[in-house]
Amino acid sequence: MFDAAPLLRDVFGFDAFRPGQEEIVDAVTAGENVLAIMPTGGGKSLCFQLPALIREGVTVVISPLIALMRDQVRALQEAGVAAGALTSGNTPEETEAVWAALDAGELKLLYMAPERLASGAAMGMLRRIGVSLIAVDEAHCVSQWGHDFRPDYLRIGELRRALDVPLAAFTATADAETQDEIVEKLFDGVPPRAFLRGFDRPNIHLAFSAKDNPRRQIMEFAAARKGQSGIVYCGTRNKTETLSQALREAGHSACYYHGGMEAEDRRIVETRFAREDGLIVVATVAFGMGIDKPDIRWVAHADLPKSIEAYYQEIGRAGRDGGPAETLTLFGPDDIRLRRSQIDEGLAPPERRAADHARLNSLLGLAEALECRRKTLLGYFGEADVTCGKCDLCDTPADVFDGTTPVRMALSAILRTEEWFGSGHLIDILLGNETDKVRARRHDQLPTYGVGKEYSKPQWQAIFRQMMGHDLVRPDPERHGALRMTEIAKPILKGEADIRLRRDSIRKAARRPAVKAMVSDEDAPLLSALKAKRRALAEAAKVPAYVIFPDRTLIEMAERRPASLDQMARVAGVGAKKLERYGSLFLEVITGAIEELHPARRKLAVRDRGDIYDQLLEKQTELARGTGGIDKPLSCSASQLAKVAQLKPDDRHGLERVLGERRAERFGDAFLDVLRAAG
Known part of the structure; x- marks a missing residue:
């Protein structure tokens, strides 16, 4: 076996490997197919860069971000390594230098974006230059189950077969489903040699907090860390701009970053963040994957991330140098409603949406954890032997109580309504609210009607949120988000198991005003489904969504739930042409059935005849x-x-x-x- 120690020291400047690196380097150097899952900051890039110097020929590195590729190429060139990148961000001189090095047989590492593989010329070039190894960075992007799916990654398996060379895939985040899909798509289902180096980042302190004036919470968190580099992730582009302005007014060096900015403006922010000390970037998730800045001291989430994988990736950008780093994640009912609707309004098949809801439930479980967050987080990734001492729940244990009785009430209401309703209607039943929907379905006759008056509506919402976090219930995409019980809920319903809940979450809910939503909780899942249909139609027609129907029309559909085209015609915004073109399609979403009418009869619907x-x-x-x-x-x-x-x-x-x-x-x-x- 080749002794890598001299290259490790002379080229990269390290006296020793980090834990786990050496065996991965040996396997990649030996030409084995490899899947390596290593925590952010664990030194993944060295595991393919070092073998590239040892092996004959060119190593092609498939990487998703131009900024990341340019950073790594610059670092390698500074270390005296012949490396180059072919990207849309190159100057003509840079591209010419890469081609010259390839033609001379001098280049050892060639970085490319997966989108470039779509070109037939790229495949011909790679056949010609003597590729001996393919390295795939951020390999979770190949997976439909991962949170950064990139369709062009699907071409990498074809490239491996065409070149008949070994492939090494690297990622910091991959649950079991994502790992399976990586193996299927990149390795044709033949398991590579796998290295799971653990997900723990013991230098990162984990903390969550329920939203209670979130801007103030973020400002206080940043003020306590003034002068340190940090990232604030937000759910919307507008919030990145307003929050960065507030931070600047408070005396911080801050800027914003989101996908709607001009490319040059984004590059300026990326360059500033790489070079300036103490800069805060307020960003959407468009910012971050592949950030190589080692001294980010804190990461805050002003809004709940979309999955536990996304959360782990985003907090992993802090403390890459191994020094202490801190995180804060804020969450509230509006976040959960937004994330649910994003899943339901997507065009993914039902099984994918169900899995995404389960992933969101796992993140809620982390937010509502009763004990050590690190134990909950790493348990999701399959690690059981966990020590912590660096999370808010280890600092101050949660105030918990026996929540078996209210949870059994909620589960009973779900069961007695045959798992056909969301939390809004179920809470009305538990509180004894005599709504039109409760009366119409005769749910005021149920034994569970009015049994939950001990708690307020916001407190019941907190209980249902914790039930989702414990994975006792999941929204059913096929039933517009109606709650279904999982198997682990049944022993609690039968009185065979107990459950503890967080008292502080419920106490805070009692004094926190309810968030004003576009529609009621009961109608929100249907509104999401109607928006999904609108999005599909708009994308097919290549028009903005509002051209199909504006939001106010879909809101009225969700609230009135028309059962026929005649009733649909009475919804504001549904004119004769739109009723004829779209009426049946949206009616099918609402009723689950298509109303077949003679064209002459259909035209009368809009005229109220x-x-x-x-x-x-x-x-x-x-x-x-x-x-x-x-x-x-x-x-x-x-x-x-x-x-x-x-x-x-x-x-x-x-x-x-x-x-x-x-x-x-x-x-x-x-x-x-x-x-x-x-x-």
Whole structure:
């Protein structure tokens, strides 16, 4: 085996490997297919850069971010390594230098973005230059289950087969499903040699807090760390701009970063963050993957991340130098509602949405944890032997109580309503709120009606949130977010197991005002489903979503729940053309069934003449063989009935002009009775 120690020392300046690095370097150098899962800051890049110097030929590195590639290439070149990158961010001189080095057979590492593999010319070039190894950074991007899915990563498996060379895949975050998909997509299902180096970052302090004036909470957290480099992640672009302004006004050096900025402005922020000490970047998740800045001392989340994997990746950008780092994650009911709707409004298949809801539940479980957060976090990734002492719950244990009784009440309400409803309606049942929906479904007759008056609505919301965090219930995407019990909930319902809840979360909920939502909790899942349908139609037509229907129209659909096209036509914003084009599609989302109507009948829906048409049709059926039932069959066409409903003639003569003498004689009196009754 080649002795890597001299290169480690002379090129990279390290006297020894970090834990786990050496065996990965040996396997990659030996030409084995490798999957290495290492914590951020664990030295992943060295595990393919060092073998690249030992092996003959060129190592191709597939990496998702131009900024990351440029940073690594610059660092390698500074160390005297022949490395280059072919990216859209290159100057012509840089690209020319890379090609010259390739043609001369001097280049050892070639960095490329996965999108470049779409070019047939790229494949020809890679065949020609003598590639001996493929290294894939951020390999979780290949997975539909991962949180940074990049479709172009799917071409890497094809590249490996075409070049017939070993492949080494690296990532800091991959649960079991993501690992399985990496193996399937990159290694054709043949398990590579796997290295799981542990996910623990013991230098990072973990903390969560329920939102209570979140801007003040972030400002206080930053003020206590003034002069230190930090990142604040926000859920919206607008919030990044307003919060960075507030930080600047408070005397911090701060700027914002999001995907809506011009490319040059984003590069300026990236360069400032890499070079300036003490800069705070307030960003969406567009900022961060592959950040190589070692001295980020803190990361705060002003809004709940979208999954536990995303959370782990984002906090992992702090303390890469091994020094102490701190985190704070704020969460509230508005975050959970937003994340649920993002999942439900996506175009993923039901099983993917169900898995994403389960991932969000896992993050809620971390937010509502009763004991050591590090134990909960690492347990999600399969690590059981955990020591901590560096999280808010180890600093100050949570105030817990026996929550078995309220949880059993909630589970009973779910069971007795056959798992068809969301938390909003279930809370109305538990509180004994006599709403129209409760009365219409006769849920005021249930034994659980009114049994939960000991708690307020916000407190019940906190209880349901903790139930999701304990994975006792999951939203069912097929039922517009209705809550379903999991297997682990059943022993609690049967009285065979107990459960503890956090008292502080429920106490805070009692004094925290409810967040004003677009619609009620009960209607929110349906609104999400309607938005998903709108998005699919808008993308297919290549138009903005509001062109299909504006939000206010979808909100009214979710609240009124029209059961027919006639009722749909009465929703504000649904005109004749849109009813004809989209009515049945949205009605199917609401009712689960398609209403089949003759085109002539469909046009009447928007003119509020549909009921008249239906009554005329009923009378025609009764009189098809005359009043005695023995005459020759006779009927009107759909267009004739529609014309009668639309024109509403008020005498037999008017009917004859539409129907003709024979049909007017058979149906005239009955039709006129219908028209007069309709006014």
